[in-house]
Amino acid sequence: RAIAYDAVQGGNRDVFIATLEILRPQVKILFPTPNVRLEGTVAIRATIQVPYGKLSRMSLEYGHGEKPQVWRAIPLKVAEPVKDAVIAEWDTSELSGILTLRLTAWDEENDSSEALVTVSAERTYGVSFVEHSVPPEMLAGDTVPVTLKLRNIGTMTWLPTGRYAVTLTYRWRDSSGAIVFQGPDTRLPRPVNNSEEVTINTNLQAPRIPGSYTVEWDLQHGGAVWFSDEGCEVLRVNVRVVWRYAAQVLSHNAPKEMAPSQVYTVRVRLRNIGTSPWNGEGATEKLFIGYHWLDKQGVLLDEQPILTKIEVPVKPGESAEVNARVRAPDVPGEYSLAWDMAVEGPEERILWLSEQGNAFPQVPIVVRVPYAVAYLNHTTPTTMMPGQIYLASLRLRNTGALTWESRGLRAVHIGYKWLDSKGKELPAPLLTTLLPYDVAPGEIVEVAARVQAPSRAGDYILQWDLVRGGNLWFSRMGSPPLRVEVMVQRPIYGVEFQPREHPTRMIAGHELNVQMQLTNRGTLTWSAAGERAVTLSYHWLDSDGKELLDEQPFKTPLPHDVSLGGTVTLNARVRAPRRPGQWTLRWDLHMAGIGWFSEQGAAFLNVPVTVVPEYDYSVISHDTPTELVAGQTYTVHLRIRNRSAFIWRASGEDMVQLGYKWLDEQGEVVELGGLATIPRDTEPDDVLEMEALLRAPKRPGTYTLKWDMVRQGKIWFEEQGVRALTLQVRVK
Incomplete structure (x- = not known):
């Protein structure tokens, strides 16, 4: 503070400045003195004087440490200036460590002075x-x-x-x-x-x-x-x-049009613009690429997005490509797709980076009807023979919003339906044809589609249609089918097979009877006897379509002649192949001196059959030790799947048990273990969990241990062609 004035001195006029002295309050803490140790209640003595004016207010405080961050007030006993007087009683019994006292006084001009004293309080904890x-x-x-x-x-x-x-x-x-x-x-x-x-x-x-x-x-x-x-x-x-995470979307290939509720895979390239790597070594957070849908007015839709986990490690400044899955909104319309990135924190809590200020782009998307087709051209024959399979070239354009997938659960097939002259749909076998490749919206594809004619002669409507996933027909979604009029001629050799409860599972090498009803759909009468006798027989085809020639198939004769339109029911014998696996049982009629009806263009009946072994099992898991102590007994836990064709009984004469054999290095059996009883009856393909006691051989050495199932206490499954669980074990 200063006063400026002008004055004449020695005949010269000049400006002078007079500095004013600020008379602040005078404060001093007399006791306690600096660095003194305190204990109990202390009387604080101080001097507080105001050279000019009056004392406005004062405070006494303490804090922990030499530079306290938090101050606590000490009640004052005085409110007027004092000289070497007790101003407060300070209880230090609950305090410990370095403490700082601060005494502050203010005058009427709000000028202040303070006094600081650092002391220590002594006690047990400090x-x-x-x-x-x-x-x-x-x-x-x-x-x-x-x-x-x-x-x-x-x-x-x-x-x-x-x-x-x-x-x-x-x-x-x-x-x-x-x-x-x-x-x-x-x-x-x-x-x-x-x-x-x-x-x-x-x-x-x-x-x-x-x-x-x-x-x-x-x-x-x-x-x-x-x-x-x-x-x-x-x-x-x-x-x-x-936050340690932040991202930038560099590019993506989201389609401009989508179908309602459909899920798309979109390639998104992201750059790590944060301070920490994504999926770095030892990282506990999980990072995902996600999205939000906004309507035309920019309002956020209440839909749960699909989160795609970012699997690869990405350092700051680097980029990575992610195949993100996006589900379109349920209702057609115009939307904006807003990309976002999510971090899964503690307790699986999802935190969006957009909520932390990370900006992401928005993409305009139109949601349209999913599936539609335009038939540009076809070569469907208008005359067919009953039961025959034909090829027709179809030229198609995808006029829907979704890509026709050529593989997988949602694959689109070329299918068809037969309608009789009254427009009634026939329950005929359906052949479908796969697309050669995926077909995007607007693209054209040409397919050689298969179609099998009805088994009976007559006039029909062939209705070409596309089907997704085996049951979702395009015609049911508003896309009209292609209708073609077809005449099916009456053949010479014709048969319609109608099996009754045909088995789809057989035991290898076993025989059984199948009740089969046959209807003559050809002009040739089937003779039950004579040089041209007709019999019902079969072929076995393996998974590669090769015919089994090792065994002669049974031939079931007809009980009487069967003319056009006639029906006969037979109990046909059939023997399963001796080799387990997936087989096709092909039923066909045979005429003596002529051959198989199928060779003359007649229909045959294919039935997929799973041939299973009578004895079989698989060990899913076990905890057999690889090193044992001679003569000691161990408890082993095993999970075993019953792959046999019969139920494993846990008791009775036909019970199944678990046993083991010890073989020496020459492959000779040196010891048979005790049989362990299974805890319950086990159906085929069921999994059994059990414990078994394993006793090590009495002599040290290297042995082969074979776990095996045993039926009736004497029939070892390995002797029936089953591969036993074989382990190398060292006995010490």
């Missing part, structure tokens, strides 16, 4: 945080090493181990002061006596959600007594926790 390396900013969920130096200012020695050990820990508080979580305890490196210092190296883990936090460091005695509860200093450090 700590002073000398220095630390806690960073002011951390990544969410990150763990960093920190160093803290502490001084023991209490009378108790800090023990590093034992029941009454002193440990260091920390707790995080959010901006509201609520505790978010508490960190683990860190042991002291050595005992710390009164007035000694100790340096502790530990790890600090940040909260997983960004924000402004305060980390509090505190000591704990014996796992029960907190130093802060005994009035000791707590180290508080403000820390800003930030």
